[in-house]
Amino acid sequence: MDEAERQRELLRALSGADVQGLREQGVRAARGIEAYRANAEAIAERALAAAFGTVRALVGDDDFARLARALWASHPPVRGDLGEWGEAFPEWLGAHAGLAAWPYLADCARLDLALHRNERAADAVFDPASLSLLESTDPSALHLQLMPGTALVVSAWPIVGIHHAHQLSGDAAERAFEAVRDAIADSRAESAFVVRDGWRAVVHALTPADARWTAALLDGADLASAFERAGAGFDFAAWLQTAIRHTWMKGVVASND
C-alpha cells in the first residue's frame, strides 16, 4: 500500500471510517483504533483548557470537553505545538447555535486567547533612554512600542468583570459574580487590555479614551495620530506614568529607525 494513502486512511479511521491492511483484526483492531481516538480526545480537552480557562469555567467541564472534541474534528491542529491550536475557537463559538444563552462567550474566548498568546510572546526589556525622544522629536515622527503580546479586546459585554470573577473564590467570588450578573443585564461594554505582569498575563479594563489610544498604538499609528484617535479625555502623562510603572512599553522609536 502507498504510505501516504495508508496514513490518510489511518487518520480517517480515528474519525470513525473503516481501515484496511492492519495486522490486528476485528475487536483487536477496533481496540487499537479506539486507543488513538481516546488519546486525541484527551489531548483536545487538555490543550483547549490550557488556553481557555474562563470559557471552561463558564460552560462547565463536561460541555467544555464536548466543545473541545467538536473543535478538534472541525478545525484540527495543523501544527505539532498544541499551544498554537485554538485560534479558531472564539469565532467558532460565536457561530455555535447551541450557545445562544452565552452571547458574551465568544468575546470571553477572545480574551482568553489574548492572555494565552501574551504568555507565549517574546520577552523584552524597557528602554528608558528612548523616552528622551518624546522631548526632542515631533510626535508625528515617533512610535510608542508596547511590549510583545500586548492586546486589546473590545467587547459589548463586561468581559473583564467576567474574567476577574472567575479568578476569585469564596465570598469575594460571590460578590464579583453578583456585580457581573448586573453588568450583563445592563449589557455593559468593556475593553480589556492584556499585558504581562512578571510572567503572567493580566487584564485591565480601559476607559473608552484609553482604549482608543491603545488601539491606535497597536495599529502602529504615530504618536500624533494616536493622540488624535484617543480624543478628548485621554491623559497622556497619567498613562505614561502607569505604563512605565507596569512595564507596558518597550520604548519610543523614531519613524526612520
Added chain:
Amino acid sequence: MAPRAGVVTAADANVGIGLRQPHYAPLLETSPALGFVEVHSENFFADGGAALAVLRQARERYPVSLHGVGLGLGSAAGLDSWHLDRLALLVQRIDPVRVSDHACFARAAPAGTVVHANDLLPIAFTEASLDLMVAHVMQVQERLGRSMLVENLSSYVSFSDDAMSEPEFFAQLCRRSGCGMLLDVNNLMVNALNAGAPDPVAMCCAAVDALPAGIVGEIHVAGYCQTPTLVIDDHGGRVRPEVWSVCEHALRHFGPLPVLVEWDTDVPALDVLLDEAAHAARLHG
C-alpha cells in the same frame, strides 16, 4: 545531601528525569544530582514566557535532552518547515546534549488539507516507509547541523504488509541516515504485552539483542497501565519490574548509556521520580 560512599548516583550513572511543570520549582530549588533533564521540545516553541525561562535556568544546572513528539518523521506528507525552524531555534537557545523524536507519522491530509494528529501514529516497517524516514531524519539533521536519536514506538495497531522487523528497520535507518536509536524499553514491553507474548521479557530482550552494537544513544523507561482491553503506554506510574529487567538487560548488552525515567501523567512528587532515577542508577552499579 552527599551520597554514601560506593553509591552510584543518578548523575554518576547519567540517569535523567523528564522535567514537567509540577517539578519546575522544586527541581530548581534543590538541584538534585542528575545526569540530565529531558523536556518535550514542543512545550518550549513559544517566543518567550515562563516555561522557556525555567528551561534556561535548568540548562544552567543540567545537560538538557530535547525530546520531540511532533516532527512526525515518518509522515508521507513531509515535515512541517515551521516545526523544524522552531526546533532549530530551540536547539540554538538551549544547546542540548541530545535531540530526539519518534519513528511515527503525525501529518497527513485525510480530507485535502494537511493536519497534525499531535499523536505518535504507527508507521509500517516497509521499504517505502524506511525511505521516507531516512529522508526526513537526514533533513532534520542537516537543518540542525547535528545527529539525532529516533525512538521506537508503543503502537496499538500494526500493518499486515510489514516487510521487516522493528530492529531491522532501526538498524537500516541508523546506518543509512547516520542517526542513533533512542531505545524505549517500556514501549517494547507494551507492544509485547498487547501482542499476547507468552514471555514478554524474553521477547523484549530478543528485540534488544537484535539491534546492532553502537546504535543506541539513550534508553527510556516509564510506567504503563493495564486496561481491560489494552496495555496503554501512559507514563503514569512507577516503572514495572519487568521493564527494569529489560532495561538491565539492555545496559548489559550495550554497556553504559544515558537512561531517562519518564513520568508524564499523574505526575508525582519530585522525590518519587528521584527514587526511580536512583533505581536506574543502581542498574549501572
